[in-house]
Amino acid sequence: MSDERAVIAKRVDSGATADTSEITDLARSAGYEVVGELTQRRKEDAAFHFGEGKVEELAALVAETDASVVIVDNRLGPYQTYNIGGKLPEGVEVIDRFTLILEIFGQRAQTRKAQLQVELAELRYELPRAEAKASLAKRDERPGFMGLGEYDESRERDIKAQISNITDELDAIADKEETRREQRRESGFDLVALAGYTNAGKSTLLRQLAAELDVDENENRHPDLQRTAESEDRLFTTLGTTTRRAETGKRNVLLTDTVGFVSDLPHWLVESFQSTLDSVYRADLVLLVVDASESVEQMREKLVTCHDTLYQRNEAPIVTVLNKIDRVDPEELARKQDALTALAPNPVTVSGLTGENVDALRDRVEAELPDWREERLLLPMTDDTMSLVSWIHDHGHVETETYDDDHVTLAFEASPAVVEQARSKAERLTTSAGEEATEAQRERSAQTDEPAQTDGGPSA
Ligand SMILES: Nc1nc2c(ncn2[C@@H]2O[C@H](COP(=O)(O)OP(=O)(O)OP(=O)(O)O)[C@@H](O)[C@H]2O)c(=O)[nH]1
Ligand SMILES: [Mg+2]
Known part of the structure; x- marks a missing residue:
C-alpha cells in the first residue's frame, strides 16, 4: 500500500458531466489518500490534454495539498503525460487510469x-x-x-x-486449466462462473452458495479460507480465481469466482487476463452479478460493460443476479427491474450478505444448467459391475436400480459427458462378459462335444 497523497484530475467534453466517484474508489483501492480533485469541461488540448491554465491550477492544488501523485482519469498520450509533469512541482508523478488499475493488480497478484x-x-x-x-x-x-x-x-x-x-x-x-475443466465435466460437475463488475458482491455470493472448502489447487496457494474469496468494500478485491463446490440439489456444481470488470479498459488489458476470464467464457452457466443498490443509470452502464466483455467470447447462458437487495426497498427494486428488462431479462434478486433469496438462486441455477440426459443401461453381472454402478451414482442421479439373476438395470440422469462415459464403460463390461460367456460356452461345449457326438452318432 502506498499511503501517498493523490490529486484526481478528469476532463470531459463540453456538455458532459465529470463523474470522479469511480476513479476516487480506484485510487483508494490502490492505497492512495485522495486529497483533492479538479475537473474540466473542454475539448482535448493536444499538448496538455487539459487547458494549459487548468494545468497551472492543478500545479497549485498539488502544492497546496502536498500531493505526490496526480491521477488523471483520461487516456493520456506519452507527451501529454510529460508536459503535465513539467508544470508540476518537482518529483510529482502523473499516472492515468490504466497505470492505476495495473498498480492495483500488481498489489493483489x-x-x-x-x-x-x-x-x-x-x-x-x-x-x-x-x-x-x-x-x-x-x-x-x-x-x-x-x-x-x-x-x-x-x-x-x-x-x-x-x-x-x-x-x-x-x-x-x-491448456492445463482447459484439461482440468474437461476432467471436471467428465466427473459429472457443472461449471458455473460468477461474473460482474468489481464490488458487485461476487465473492460474498460464492461464500453463500459454497458447500465446502476450496477445491482449486491451481493457483498454487494454501487453501486458506480467510484469503480466498475475500470480500471488501474496495475495487478489485479478487484477482485470481477461486473454485468451490456448491450444493444446488441434484447437480454437482463447481462455482468459480473471478476478477471483476471495470469500464473503459483497453483491450490489451482484458486480453492479458484471458486465462483468468476463460473460467467465465468456458463455463456451463454464468451468473452475472449486479449491485442493485446503485442507480438505474449506474446499473445500466455496468451491465453494458459486463456484456461487452462477456459477449466477445462467452459460450454459456447468462443469468443476471441483482444483489444487495437488503439495501433497496421492494418498490424501488421492482422499478429498477422494470427499467432494465432489456439488458437483464428475468433476473434473480438476492442478498449475498443476509442470504435472502439465495435458495431461489440455487433453484434457478439448477433450472438453467444444460439439461442432463436420461439413460437406461442393462449391465451384465461381472466382477466389475458394482464399481460401474457406484461410479454412476457418484456422477449422475440414479432414478431406479433393479437386479435380477445376471443383470442390473439402471435408469439415471447425467450430463452428456457422463452418459457417454457410462455407455462406453457398460460396453466394455458387456464385451468382457460376452467373452467370458463365449469362453464358458466353449469350455462347456468342449466338455459336451464328445457325448454329443457319441449321443448323436450311434443312436442316429
Ligand atoms: N449490503 C450488502 N452488501 C453486500 C452484499 N453483497 C456484498 N456486499 C458488500 O459489497 C462489498 C463487495 O463485495 P465482494 O463480494 O467483495 O464483491 P466482488 O464482486 O467480489 O468484488 P471484486 O472482488 O472487487 O470484484 C463488500 O463490502 C460486501 O460486504 C449484499 O447483498 N448486501
Ligand atoms: Mg471478489
Missing part, C-alpha cells in the same frame, strides 16, 4: 498466473511507448555513436521477447 498476467499487461502498455521512443531516437541518431536509438531498440526487442515468453507460459497454464 498473489499467484504465478496473476503475476504473469499483470507483467504481460505492463509490457503491452510499455511496448508502443518504447517503439515511439526508439523511432524518435533513431531519427536523431548520429552515425558512429552508440546513441539512445540503439538502447531503445534493444529495449523494444527485449519487451517483445518477454511478451512472447510470458504468452507461452500463460498458454501452457490455460
Whole structure:
C-alpha cells in the first residue's frame, strides 16, 4: 500500500458531466489518500490534454495539498503525460487510469498466473511507448555513436521477447486449466462462473452458495479460507480465481469466482487476463452479478460493460443476479427491474450478505444448467459391475436400480459427458462378459462335444 497523497484530475467534453466517484474508489483501492480533485469541461488540448491554465491550477492544488501523485482519469498520450509533469512541482508523478488499475493488480497478484498476467499487461502498455521512443531516437541518431536509438531498440526487442515468453507460459497454464475443466465435466460437475463488475458482491455470493472448502489447487496457494474469496468494500478485491463446490440439489456444481470488470479498459488489458476470464467464457452457466443498490443509470452502464466483455467470447447462458437487495426497498427494486428488462431479462434478486433469496438462486441455477440426459443401461453381472454402478451414482442421479439373476438395470440422469462415459464403460463390461460367456460356452461345449457326438452318432 502506498499511503501517498493523490490529486484526481478528469476532463470531459463540453456538455458532459465529470463523474470522479469511480476513479476516487480506484485510487483508494490502490492505497492512495485522495486529497483533492479538479475537473474540466473542454475539448482535448493536444499538448496538455487539459487547458494549459487548468494545468497551472492543478500545479497549485498539488502544492497546496502536498500531493505526490496526480491521477488523471483520461487516456493520456506519452507527451501529454510529460508536459503535465513539467508544470508540476518537482518529483510529482502523473499516472492515468490504466497505470492505476495495473498498480492495483500488481498489489493483489498473489499467484504465478496473476503475476504473469499483470507483467504481460505492463509490457503491452510499455511496448508502443518504447517503439515511439526508439523511432524518435533513431531519427536523431548520429552515425558512429552508440546513441539512445540503439538502447531503445534493444529495449523494444527485449519487451517483445518477454511478451512472447510470458504468452507461452500463460498458454501452457490455460491448456492445463482447459484439461482440468474437461476432467471436471467428465466427473459429472457443472461449471458455473460468477461474473460482474468489481464490488458487485461476487465473492460474498460464492461464500453463500459454497458447500465446502476450496477445491482449486491451481493457483498454487494454501487453501486458506480467510484469503480466498475475500470480500471488501474496495475495487478489485479478487484477482485470481477461486473454485468451490456448491450444493444446488441434484447437480454437482463447481462455482468459480473471478476478477471483476471495470469500464473503459483497453483491450490489451482484458486480453492479458484471458486465462483468468476463460473460467467465465468456458463455463456451463454464468451468473452475472449486479449491485442493485446503485442507480438505474449506474446499473445500466455496468451491465453494458459486463456484456461487452462477456459477449466477445462467452459460450454459456447468462443469468443476471441483482444483489444487495437488503439495501433497496421492494418498490424501488421492482422499478429498477422494470427499467432494465432489456439488458437483464428475468433476473434473480438476492442478498449475498443476509442470504435472502439465495435458495431461489440455487433453484434457478439448477433450472438453467444444460439439461442432463436420461439413460437406461442393462449391465451384465461381472466382477466389475458394482464399481460401474457406484461410479454412476457418484456422477449422475440414479432414478431406479433393479437386479435380477445376471443383470442390473439402471435408469439415471447425467450430463452428456457422463452418459457417454457410462455407455462406453457398460460396453466394455458387456464385451468382457460376452467373452467370458463365449469362453464358458466353449469350455462347456468342449466338455459336451464328445457325448454329443457319441449321443448323436450311434443312436442316429
Ligand atoms: N449490503 C450488502 N452488501 C453486500 C452484499 N453483497 C456484498 N456486499 C458488500 O459489497 C462489498 C463487495 O463485495 P465482494 O463480494 O467483495 O464483491 P466482488 O464482486 O467480489 O468484488 P471484486 O472482488 O472487487 O470484484 C463488500 O463490502 C460486501 O460486504 C449484499 O447483498 N448486501
Ligand atoms: Mg471478489
